[in-house]
Amino acid sequence: MRKTPLLALLAALPAPALAEVPQVMTDLPVIQSLTAQVMGDLGTPAVLLEQGGNAHSYQLKPSQAAALQSADLVIWVGPEMTPWLERALDTVAGSGARLALLHTPGTHLQDFGGAPHAEHGDEDHDLAAEAHDHAAHAEGAEDHDHAEEGEEHHDHSGLDPHAWLAPENAEIWLDQIAATLSSADPEHEATYAANAKAAKASVAALDARLQAELSPVAGRPFVVFHAAYGYLSAHYGLDVVGAVNLGDATAPGAAHLAELRADLAQKGVVCAFPEAQHDPKQIEMLLEGTQVKLGDALDPTGSALSYGPDLYAQLLQGLADTLTRCLRP
Secondary structure, three states, rough: OOOOOOHHHHHHHOOOOOOOOOOOEEEHHHHHHHHHHHHHHHHHEEEOOOOOOOOOOOOOOOOHHHHHOOOOOOEEEOOOOOOOHHHHHHHHHOOOOEEEEEHHOOOOOEEEOOOEEEOOOOHOOOOOOOOHHHHHHOHHHHHHHOOOOOOOOOOOOOOOOOOOHOOOOOOOOHHHHHHHHHHHHHHHHHHHHHHHHHHHHHHHHHHHHHHHHHHHHHEEEEEEEEEOHHHHHHHHHOOEEEEOOOOOOOOOOHHHHHHHHHHHHOOOOOOEOOOOOOOOOHHHHHHOOOOOOOOOOOOOOOOOOOOOOOOOHHHHHHHHHHHHHHOOO
């Protein structure tokens, strides 16, 4: 009697089920970049904010809402940064896990103006209020169109959500992303951990290069379009004198612009920087008749860059290069 070859027997056995890599959705390209580095070849996280979109006031398309419903994991900055996603999570999202990176233990948080923010855990009410304030900035600017001259209803206060601009936060978040992915997909835990370790080493090396590049312009005063660079300036010793727009979706008041224009001379401002996705005319008008140089546009969220794992490094490097081109003596 002829024996069936061993290979034929093995081939006839049912194949073992392979673990499915989670379908991951992110809010901003910078978060997609960090997540993509951790996932590596296992999968590609999706991102909701399209190129050129406004991170504070984006509107989901129906196809994006459907994709959000089927996501196994949503990784986002948090409601303080993208309140539009919080609303979507409350209304259309499925039962997938969620990771709000601003609420990750160990994250360095600061308020607008640079003061340290209160620790996580005891500030749930304040965080919710700040998220509501950002939503009001994004959706309710028309309610304040008739504010009296000089009123600043949209000034930034409380938690500054642009925390990815501090490299130490990116390193903490990479570990948290790896841990969260591992909880959903334990079979690939070692891969996620190894990828996160490599990504953290890359961020540390980038940080060292940027420290050297920005050191010569540390302390040279400049003005920005939007109050989004507090973490970057604190980490690298930069001197942001002020911002043209203190809110996310409103024109600045006349009193604020007059004060800022006076600061240009009094504080020795060297440069003023417009911002990607925003009209530079306000900055240009502010500088008329002054010796302050107009810099290139800054892009704090990376919405003007090519999306992918390299975006985080390109974002920070681009900010450093843009600042030094204008600020260096």
